[in-house]
Amino acid sequence: MSAILAFTMYGESPGAAVLDKRLTVFTGPNCHLCEQAKAILYPLISQEGWELVEVNIQDSEDLGQRYGIRIPVVALPDGREKGWPFTAAQIARMLESAG
Numbered sequence: 001m002s003a004i005l006a007f008t009m010y011g012e013s014p015g016a017a018v019l020d021k022r023l024t025v026f027t028g029p030n031c032h033l034c035e036q037a038k039a040i041l042y043p044l045i046s047q048e049g050w051e052l053v054e055v056n057i058q059d060s061e062d063l064g065q066r067y068g069i070r071i072p073v074v075a076l077p078d079g080r081e082k083g084w085p086f087t088a089a090q091i092a093r094m095l096e097s098a099g
Helices: 030-047 059-072 089-098
Strands: 022-027 051-054 073-075 081-083
Touching: 022 059, 030 051, 030 073, 030 081, 081 089
Parallel strands: 022 051
Antiparallel strands: 022 073, 073 081
């Protein structure tokens, strides 16, 4: 019997495994804090060998309700999240702990 790996982008799941090195940043239109966050994130993820995936919460009613006034929010593949404000050092520790 083969092992089943659980993947979640929107919340923690018992036994979830990191399937890739993608850091998701939830953003919105005309969000100056999102631009500041991406200025921190892009150099860091490049250095650490990760990919940054931008998700505009305006494209989904569910994401809009969930993240509305919290953006920018970064999420690891295992479901852990960090909302703004954050530093490069905080995100680096998250990436390191994710493998």
